[in-house]
Amino acid sequence: MPDYLEAEVDTAVGAQPQTETQAGVDGAARAADRPAAVEVRGLRYSYPGGFPALRGVDLALAPGEKAALVGPNGAGKSTLLLHLNGILRAGEGEVRIAGLPVVQPNLGRVRALVGLVFQNPDDQLFSPTVLEDVAFGPLYMGLEESEVRRRVDKALAAVHMQGYGARMPHRLSLGERKRVAIATVLAMEPAVLALDEPSSGLDPRSRRALIRLLQELPQAMLVATHDMHLVRDLLRRTVILDAGLVVADGPTSEILGDMHLLEEHGLEAP
């Protein structure tokens, strides 16, 4: 069992440590005694100013399940991701991570459980060196220095960036920065990865390398993206979000085969 998933699940709500790396395709088919990695129910959110970004979203992700979140610009994809770790707080409805409600007293634990990777690695990587950036999350989890260093090494190895610790982020290529950005959350050993446009701006080679990397990771994953090739190659489940609502949710092969559905929501088949 990979220790990314180990023992980070809430015990207060009676969860068992997860023992599988691959769960079923459908969130509804998850084992009844294990809480979903992500559970969103009736989530509504309006930005200050009144613009309704999410208008009642329901979504569940089983432990280890990987799903694509697609939809036109302004559909609410990034807004939804920001709810998973409580950066934005639900106006109405509920978000649970591994059974743990995303509410103020739980925020510390929730943020350790959800690795949110921002679209622009220059926003994600804010420290002078790669080492300090990857160590940031573990330090704030209150871990021992030696454990922090162990996790940094392991996370950098997981994204194939060993030996880059002393490098400065602005000296790295975009592909390298994206990898380090993922390492910064892997070091927290989260149960869920929420990725915003992970492949945008990458050349084909870096893109393929990124897809391979994401395939290797055992976490549950919600990937907001416009990159339908990435969806086809990496994610077995696809959720279409449009105007703040889930308009389709099912196996990627079916959704990508439905040209009418894709066109209706401003998407393209790969």
Added chain:
Amino acid sequence: MSLLALDERFQQGTSLLHRLDARAKLLVALAFIFAATLTPTGRWEVLGALAVLLAAGVALGGLSPLLVLRRSALALPFVLAAVPLLFTREGDAVFTLPILAWRWTATDAGLEALLTILLKSWLSMSAAVVLTATTPAPDLLRALRGLHAPRVIVATVSFMYRYIFVIGEEAQRLMRARQCRSAVAGRGSGGGVRWRARVLGNMVGSLFLRSYERGERIYDAMRSRGYDGELKSLAATSLRRVDYAVLAIAFGLLAALETYARLSGG
């Protein structure tokens, strides 16, 4: 673009100075600057000895003296502030300049004061140049933390260092966009001064807004990883024997020089 030249402060190398702990180097550089500043006016032999120490530093760092000279020239404009001393100090007249309606008389005491300030600021600047040329910026930041400089200030400087390149590149893209739209099409176009000034104003405003928004995204990224308002960092490693040795030697020499300057002073 000059902003990006910031990147080149550090010179790769494996010299003794490069391998020394950043905290030791920072302390020695600060002590050197204090010593230079505390040297009484007109003690040329003491300032000369400091210059010899500096030269030793340049040699130990394997740096090119030309590079140090070029970078330390940055201090020269600030010396202008000391020029009035030339005319205001009491002393024997050296020369007189007729400027505007007055006759300005320079004194020997004024000249001595001006030259001393010039030398002191140049020595101090050069020490800083040697420090930054042999120490990568992240190490310097870590050294500041290790020496218990206020954490908020260290964090501010470290964000500035991380994002000055990002913002510099953004500015460069804006400049390019302006150039692309300032083509010459007939008489009087290609961008008059007023037009340029207005575009520049818009650029500065847009850079500010972008940086502000980026700041919010960075704050979200920090909170996503558990940031709670308290600044935490990895513990520093301890100084090695060679670091202590260099510290002791440098502090000893500087203290001896300044003691001599005070005791033998006229």
